Amino acid sequence: MTTYKHILIAEDDSFLLSLLDIQCSSLNMETCCVENGEQLITEALSYQYDIILTDIQMPLCDGIQAMQILRRLGYDRPIFAMSADSLDCEGFDFILQKPVDIDQLAELFNQTPQQQKVQLQISSELTALFYQNLSQLSQDFATAIHNRDFVLMRQICHKIKGGAASFGLSILSQLADQLQQRLSAETLNDNLLEEGRQFLLVLQQSGAKNETA
Amino acid sequence: MRPPRILLVDDVDYSRQLLRNNIMALADAKLLKYQNFNFFNAGTAADANILFRLHQPDIIFLDIELPDHSGLELLAQFKQEKPACFVVMVSGASTLDNVTQSIKMGAATFIVKPFSGDKILAAIRLFEK
Numbered sequence: 151m152t153t154y155k156h157i158l159i160a161e162d163d164s165f166l167l168s169l170l171d172i173q174c175s176s177l178n179m180e181t182c183c184v185e186n187g188e189q190l191i192t193e194a195l196s197y198q199y200d201i202i203l204t205d206i207q208m209p210l211c212d213g214i215q216a217m218q219i220l221r222r223l224g225y226d227r228p229i230f231a232m233s234a235d236s237l238d239c240e241g242f243d244f245i246l247q248k249p250v251d252i253d254q255l256a257e258l259f260n261q262t263p264q265q266q267k268v269q270l271q272i273s274s275e276l277t278a279l280f281y282q283n284l285s286q287l288s289q290d291f292a293t294a295i296h297n298r299d300f301v302l303m304r305q306i307c308h309k310i311k312g313g314a315a316s317f318g319l320s321i322l323s324q325l326a327d328q329l330q331q332r333l334s335a336e337t338l339n340d341n342l343l344e345e346g347r348q349f350l351l352v353l354q355q356s357g358a359k360n361e362t363a
Numbered sequence: 364m365r366p367p368r369i370l371l372v373d374d375v376d377y378s379r380q381l382l383r384n385n386i387m388a389l390a391d392a393k394l395l396k397y398q399n400f401n402f403f404n405a406g407t408a409a410d411a412n413i414l415f416r417l418h419q420p421d422i423i424f425l426d427i428e429l430p431d432h433s434g435l436e437l438l439a440q441f442k443q444e445k446p447a448c449f450v451v452m453v454s455g456a457s458t459l460d461n462v463t464q465s466i467k468m469g470a471a472t473f474i475v476k477p478f479s480g481d482k483i484l485a486a487i488r489l490f491e492k
Contacts, residue, residue: 188459195473197481211459219462223472224489268480271388272381279377308428309375312455315477316381323477327455 154180155264160190160204160213161232170203170250177256187211194220200265201258202229203246206237217241228262270316280317281357284310288353295346303346304333310353322356325349366399367490370420372411372437373453374430378478379404382424385483394484396491408432415441420448422490424474427454427461435464442469451486 157179161167167183174181182199184190188210194202202220204213211219217229221241231237234248244258287306294302307330315323329349336342369386371379383402389395403418405411408429415423423441427434438450452465455476462473472489474482 191459191462192475195475195482197479197485219466222466223462223470224485224492265481268389268394268484270381270478270480270483271385273384276377276380276384279380283375283377308455312476313375313378316479 154178155200155259155262156180156182156198157201157203157259158182158184158190158193158199160184160187160202160208160216162186162205162208166205173250173252173255174203174259177252177259179259185209187213187216190216191219194225195223197227197265199227201262202227203255204229204231206231206233206235214239214241227265230258272317277317280313283313284353284357288350288357291346291350291353295343295350298338298343300333300338300342304330307333307349314356319356322352325352364397366401367397367421368401368403368418370403370405370411370414370418370423372405372408372423372429372434373426374406375426376406378426378453378476379406381478382483385478385480386487389480389484389487395487408434408437411437412440415444419445422487423448423450424453424486425450425470427452427465435461435468438465438470439468449490 157174159167159170159174159181161170162185167185171181171183182193184193186209190204191211204216206213213231218241220229228243231242231245232248232250233245237245246254287310291303291306294306307326310326311323311330314326329345332342371382373379386400390398390400403414403420405414408431425434425438434452438452441448441450449471450469451472451474452470453474453476454461465473472486474486
């Protein structure tokens, strides 16, 4: 089985991003693409990537700031920059001149080692504890909907978002994330309450699946 | 070599348990310098304060959203009382604001939930450097 190196590409120009995505994929890299420095930091901190390739000028947080924040947080994996201007900046492992030469990129990828991957260990006791917690959260969420308590609904979504993905419930985690964002951004309204009810059904089904498993 | 003391601050039981199990699994797999750790658990900021003063932990995994207090305020307090303590901020949402605020207040690193083996390994290895 071939194991691909994982690359995180950050570029705000959608055309260039697509081009880099295609080029890196053709070099047998598994790609993830983001469009600004904030997304770059979040994704990089997942520690899934062997290489980061970033543009310099990007919205929200530029490539240099993102690299400096990551280095300050102890991120020690390779970060390559791409720049149309000459750039002298400590912290990058290499600075590529734009337009990026694919042969140079291929050589850099070949020189970069694949990072060790460590699986998360989840015991059956821990899984049982998680589902016990999920059942309680499900009951609390039903009460929060009944009482139109948006603050409690948001807090519960936050807890589910953080925990569910570790236990293989990625869709539940994503739904919790989406609902939490809406609960933070909007004031009390019936549409949101209805979304809450739909989320509760998914939440209850997620707990029930474990009981029948 | 004295085992490092780790304070786990999170209001969710299984999150603390997951961290503890995985740190020990990394040690058992000989991926860390230390073979053993002493763990202390806090589900609230109030409990974290008591355990912090009582045990003077070397590493703190600190959830940013606690039921009774902001994790960021607690971070500032810990760093003031023991500047050398190594604090790993943990959050379900890594906004740029959260990350930069954590750095300003002295956090050593930042873990975005969900947990993964790689994230936990990176945090402990950073402490061991």
